[in-house]
Amino acid sequence: MSDEVALLVADIYEAAGALRRSGEATAAAEGQTQARWQVLSVVSEQPMSVPSAARRLGVARQNVQRIANELTKDGLAVFTANPDHRTSPLLALTSDGRHVLEAISARAYASHRRIAARMPEADFAAVRTLLHSLTRAVRQLDQDDPDADRPATGRHPH
Template sequence: MTDVQEAYRLLVADVYELAGTSRRTSEAIAATAGQTTARWHVLSVLSGAPSTVAAVARRLGLARQSVQRVADDLVADGLADRAPNPDHRTAPLLELTSAGRAALAALVERGDADRARVLAAAGTSAEELLACREVLRRLVAALDGP
């Protein structure tokens, strides 16, 4: 095994660890607002523009059925509404309600405060994070490539 292969293996292990730890802390943050990370993710996707359940699922890399369940819960709780889809009669658009936007704003505020604390404790800079992101994006592109 070459040094670069070993470094890659260690990086991937660290990325998985970071993702798992981040999911756990995000779930704790979401719980303080009476939400889950699944609901947070769907609210975030819908904040950009109304979307179908299938499009949200593709964006999050999840099964449509799991997103459908979350979407149904968000609609039942008044955080999202269904609207007619001019492009597809049987696939309504989901859109945030004002309550949904407020719930997302509360989640983002709590998440930002926690992440600011974490980033300060780690002593990392935006430049370091962006450089790391660039390497990760190149690796993802190579893995997804031809």
């Protein structure tokens, strides 16, 4: 069974790479990168601090800060005062930023429709169910003992 898990993990990484390349091409068609698209998207519903956006995206705060600075320089986002934290402003989209995000999203939707046309809808539901179960299992394992699967030499002293 562990061989099947290893093969599944390899397949997931391969699929993630293909989706990442597709996302990069989608964003590039609007003069953006996938990373910029993700930051535009995460702050599109409501302004958010850089640390909050980074946590939501699961990436380093420094990367989001760099991208946020680029987006503001390009007029796609602005920093506004954060009433809850004086030193951590909120990042919000400008109307140009909303327009770019809408254009990228429309391209992504068209791409998703083309992908969906190549596979039965039931397959998507089954894969999503499996991925949710896998994610839950990995998170539970990490919560039980995050160092359990590391070799003894790689363990951090407590």
